[in-house]
Amino acid sequence: MESTFSIIAEPSRRAILSLLASAEQSVGDIEEHLQLPQPSVSKHLRVLREAGFVESRVDAQRRLYRIRPEPLMEIDAWLAPFRRYWSQHLDALERHLDRMSPPPRRKRKKK
Amino acid sequence: MESTFSIIAEPSRRAILSLLASAEQSVGDIEEHLQLPQPSVSKHLRVLREAGFVESRVDAQRRLYRIRPEPLMEIDAWLAPFRRYWSQHLDALERHLDRMSPPPRRKRKKK
DNA sequence: CAGCTATATACCTTACGGGGTATATACGTT
DNA sequence: AACGTATATACCCCGTAAGGTATATAGCTG
Numbered sequence A, B: 001m002e003s004t005f006s007i008i009a010e011p012s013r014r015a016i017l018s019l020l021a022s023a024e025q026s027v028g029d030i031e032e033h034l035q036l037p038q039p040s041v042s043k044h045l046r047v048l049r050e051a052g053f054v055e056s057r058v059d060a061q062r063r064l065y066r067i068r069p070e071p072l073m074e075i076d077a078w079l080a081p082f083r084r085y086w087s088q089h090l091d092a093l094e095r096h097l098d099r100m101s102p103p104p105r106r107k108r109k110k111k
Numbered sequence C: 001c002a003g004c005t006a007t008a009t010a011c012c013t014t015a016c017g018g019g020g021t022a023t024a025t026a027c028g029t030t
Numbered sequence D: 001a002a003c004g005t006a007t008a009t010a011c012c013c014c015g016t017a018a019g020g021t022a023t024a025t026a027g028c029t030g
Helices: A011-022 A027-034 A038-050 A070-085 A092-100 B011-022 B027-032 B038-050 B072-085 B091-101
Strands: A054-059 A062-067 B054-059 B062-067
Touching: A011 A027, A011 A054, A011 A062, A011 B072, A027 A038, A027 A070, A027 B072, A038 A062, A038 B054, A038 B072, A062 B091, A070 B011, B011 B027, B011 B038, B011 B054, B011 B062, B027 B062, B038 B054
Parallel strands: none
Antiparallel strands: A054 A062, B054 B062
């Protein structure tokens, strides 16, 4: 687990980040909101912390986690060269997202 | 290998996409630019193609690959909720990138 | 201090994806 | 048709990361 990109490849980690986007949360808050086992949450938070996506502060026995934007900015920066393609496909995104929302179908080709 | 995000977790695939960002390329072109074995390039292209990141057209025995922006737009859209953090950290990104360029140190704690 | 709550870590197991190598397919050239 | 080039696919192997379970650590409360 090295790169910034592989960190956010994990769905639970993206969910955690999205949750933290609105506000600081404790481990327990995350556990409850996302319905994940506590050790799992802690493990993901460790990965996110070590990669700089989040930082924590202590509040009694809890740790409150919050977003650190730098790694996300890095991803945003990586996208820059592709933005010139955006314009032509203004509405194609919605269709794409619709098509992608059902479980990504595995293609069994040439049976 | 399902999600849009896990696709771009792979460094070679990101390199391929970056290469295609500037212009359409054949498999051989990619192979040579990135110094990757040909089967590896073909395999990555297959993954990228099935996930909608690229499309190909035929030119004699070659296949010319080009970017399809939708999945990248999806990532861009996912970043939206975090953009409100950008402003405070205008220059923090550079320092972050500097700090991250050497191999991400694995922490061996409590031996 | 004992016991409770909150969080972190260690350990085991398993699945999956990527690298490498060999081979198949498709088209082009002579 | 035979051969060469371009690309795709099949197969095997291995590392690694995620899930689950158990346990350790830290702080609070009585």
